[in-house]
Amino acid sequence: MAETRHDFDPTAHGTDLTAMANAIRALSMDAVQKANSGHPGMPMGMADVATVLFSQFLQFDPQRPDWADRDRFVLSAGHGSMLLYSLLHLTGYEDMPIEELANFRQLGSRTAGHPEYGHAAGVETTTGPLGQGLGNAVGMALAERMLAARFGKELVDHYTYCLVGDGCLMEGISHEAISLAGHLRLDKLIVLFDDNAISIDGGTDLSCSDDQIARFRACGWETQQVDGHDPAAVAAAIAAAQTSDKPSLIACKTVIGFGAPNKQGTAATHGAPLGDAEIAAARSELGWEAAPFVVPDAILAAWRAVGAKGAGLSAAWDARLAAAPAADQAELKRRLSGELPEDLEQIIAAFKQEIVAEAPSVATRVASQKVLNALVGALPELVGGSADLTGSNGTKAAGMQVVTRDDFAGSYIHYGVREHGMAAAMNGMALHGGILPYGGTFLVFSDYCRPSIRLAALMQQRVVFVMTHDSIGLGEDGPTHQPVEQLAALRAIPGLKVFRPADAVETAECWELALRSEGPSVLALTRQNLPTVRSEHAAENYCSWGAYILASAASQRQVTLLASGSEVQIALQAREHLQNEGISAAVVSMPSWEIFLEQPAHYRDEVLGPGALQVAVEAAAPFGWNRWVGLDGTVVGMPGFGASGKYQELYEHFGITAEGVVKAVKAWL
């Protein structure tokens, strides 16, 4: 690969790289001091490295922050947010005036304590929970390779730079991320390690003796070590990394809090304001005479010149795009906009029609795979994968080619047993744009990737988690593999949609809703076969109401049976039994609480039947169900963890049966 090194000469502006870096230092220590809260140490320590990267390498255009072929810069060590905010201000992002920096960490500012995606242009992802940014960066670098394979390097050809700290590299997710990146040889991923040997508790030698260089090499990375305060050495290392055929680690030996003469090199600079006296001493040490939040003209001019170079780069890309085949132009624009192809609705409708005609008994994980088989042709932006459960999750649709280090033209990723790395990479792909990622594991292992699911919800990224084996219905694998509390735990995450379809028809409807959703979705799918329960009105997407009456009460409704997924059939059987005993019950299928909550109150009342007794049936912890059944209702669910055995016996054992529901109803009536 070729270097993409810029010509940039700060002396033309009457300054130098060190002074430019000192601007970052001054802004960072002043903003933290004013907020009386924050982390000055990292921005001050990595200011030199960041200055070299931004001034000589990073291809970006502050006037067009969403230019698709920009290099990505991910601040995985998100606590050092003032580094990023300083760079955005200095290089001329319009929504980052100096007032925003002075308003650091205040309610309503764009300068949150940790970088928040969507708050300010140039923030590529939300970081702070350590290691997540590294996982995102792997996804972004993978997206770049896949889109380049599809659209060519004329249109897609950029680097992903990621700044990590010691903490990021201690987190387990870092292993999953670097191992996957090394395996796929993501050669345009360059990680800058702030190797300052300080963590919050003190020196990293309190808790860590890893040889990070050897560790990355063991995972197939190119590695270099440089003095992070030597601009020429840093520049040479980045240039070398650009030409490697592997992902690159550059361990930058730095002094945390560089420039604060009495505190630098210690944990004292990590997460607290330096204090007025030390800031004065640092100003003297750095030769920085400007007042707080003032950047001397020459230095600001130099930084703005760095930002201004981007206009030419993005304009050149516009020209290349205009010269590309019209079909490619349209398709790339469609994908980047997130717009779905028009035939999605017909595909889903045709699929449902077929299901209704066949009325199969089929696991929803299998139904999900059939939906994917039907969709992938029309939605080339779909990129699937699984954390080593491809066959079990049904995530590999017919015709999908596997992505390998030698060929990125495929659309299926073997993520390995790396649920956390997978979810973070999916977020990264969605953030990159042009890709709609979905990935599978068992529902119980949502716990392994929960921090990334949370960030998908916080950032409202369109990613789809395909989580199968969603209850004791998985049988013999036993309690370690049987989700019980996971449905509740996921429903508790704001901004996440949890779908639990009852049959193949609902599975198709939930997939459609997940694909059309602004944010992330979880599809909870069964291992075991389920009958087709939804045959009427299959032309409409009933799941789009969150919950609906699947079977009405034969006469004046006395009981409303609420169920999701595999328990809907049990509710239907219970309804029959109750009817035989003269008790009139309706069955409500409730694939999504979140969507049902968005419906108007009168519709919710119609569905729940406030005059009736509400009984919920779900093979999961009852936690949360009182939202729908009230204190008077009851829940037929799991009293605790599951057990190992045949699933039919487990349902009997835990009383999650039609008889169990009838008994519960009669006990309350």
Added chain:
Amino acid sequence: MAETRHDFDPTAHGTDLTAMANAIRALSMDAVQKANSGHPGMPMGMADVATVLFSQFLQFDPQRPDWADRDRFVLSAGHGSMLLYSLLHLTGYEDMPIEELANFRQLGSRTAGHPEYGHAAGVETTTGPLGQGLGNAVGMALAERMLAARFGKELVDHYTYCLVGDGCLMEGISHEAISLAGHLRLDKLIVLFDDNAISIDGGTDLSCSDDQIARFRACGWETQQVDGHDPAAVAAAIAAAQTSDKPSLIACKTVIGFGAPNKQGTAATHGAPLGDAEIAAARSELGWEAAPFVVPDAILAAWRAVGAKGAGLSAAWDARLAAAPAADQAELKRRLSGELPEDLEQIIAAFKQEIVAEAPSVATRVASQKVLNALVGALPELVGGSADLTGSNGTKAAGMQVVTRDDFAGSYIHYGVREHGMAAAMNGMALHGGILPYGGTFLVFSDYCRPSIRLAALMQQRVVFVMTHDSIGLGEDGPTHQPVEQLAALRAIPGLKVFRPADAVETAECWELALRSEGPSVLALTRQNLPTVRSEHAAENYCSWGAYILASAASQRQVTLLASGSEVQIALQAREHLQNEGISAAVVSMPSWEIFLEQPAHYRDEVLGPGALQVAVEAAAPFGWNRWVGLDGTVVGMPGFGASGKYQELYEHFGITAEGVVKAVKAWL
């Protein structure tokens, strides 16, 4: 260190190691076939390694499975459970007769799909979720070193062996575990890696290119590679590992499903029965003529002789214990029994008395540290730590010495930024016995260690998670660091107690309850100061009721305000405002839902006041609160994720204030 290699000669019993290993293979393939479910590949592949380990090295006594100084054997690759069950049966564990193996994966058997702690003697920990066993093993090996430092090697001197697969080593938790073990140089930890290069999706080369040997070396481990089907080589490697001054990895090159001639070496043997034809072929290949579940006499005799050696080992230990100082004997027995010192109650009472006298305004995280300061002298089994947030979590009590690789006499662990590894190690320490571990991080990062918290709950291990910064009350760090859904998500886990104390008095009470609990606890603690709200009846542990009336209604109760933690003071203020407006309200402090649920119905009714309107106040997702407030009640909580800003402003912004509560009450009344 010295080798602990046994004399064992199978020829004395008329058999050999290969035939002994074939017994494991036959039992495993037959049990999986009969269950029509399970994983034969790993047990067949690792049978030779396990046979060498158990017959020549492992110090254990099947007649005394709880002998404290036994070597630990952890099957981290828990799907290979038939390996363990076979070994337990063959070596003569009484509760593992052949019938249990024939009943593999059936409801009510001791032979669950994955090894379940407490179901059968000899199962040291519950495994199945990959990588967890490795994390447990690190905790066990650490516990051994710490107890040896306290009680001497005459009483505590054993190895921890852990069998891991490719999947364990792909999981992020493996990085945290091996990095911590390498840092602490846990030289009596020996990991046997089933290096079969097969995962569920196919060859590991689909997803992984790691050089595991280099990776472990980078983390400070001794490493060896052997042919896992060469008993002499395996024995030599284990002997060498025993004498290393570092933790050891032995990568055992194996053939998955070894002995099944048409399927071995492929993913087909991993997770499905081999089928009758292939089993017949394997019998022929292995020269195994016995019927299913029959072990030829000579082979069984040899295995039983292996088990019988343990009696002498455990008896010798008894003698050493009897010769130890009486105080040491008593203290070791007390610690192993889990019995708490008698003065715990007085210490807590004295602490509370002092708090009531001072009535401080103090963060509950600080109160927690003060409780610990008071406790550590009396409870030497307490081992604290933090995932690099020692000062923030307040986990390092006065006088606690830090454990280092050179000195294990301390009781405080710098776990590094490794929440998941910390929690798994804590589980391992608790399982080992003799130690009562607690560890800290921010509440939001409970997500990072959730799989281990779940296992603590499933195994009912006494571990205490000290989770501070428990709401938007942490302020400027913003939404990535502000827990919102974590309280609900933790409350949803069966068998876990979640405590959220309202002041220093309640903090002491919750600590006492956590220490006395059979299972795991989470203490959710504030960053911000809280007034002392509990001054009356401080001699009693009111938190032991889960919830209680902190302030009664002045007249006939119209409203019950339910709150936890930092919102209790808000509820108290709201009560005053309401009273001024002629509305009579009681305030209920609700530190633990789980304990409140265990109270008799009449007490719960008395507290909740069914005739009154229930209003909950908690700076968290309302999810789950309808359990207490019903459909008619309301929740003043977080509508979604938090924000970055001063915490006082955030409370105002989200309406979690006395005024907000009053408004909610008036809207409903």
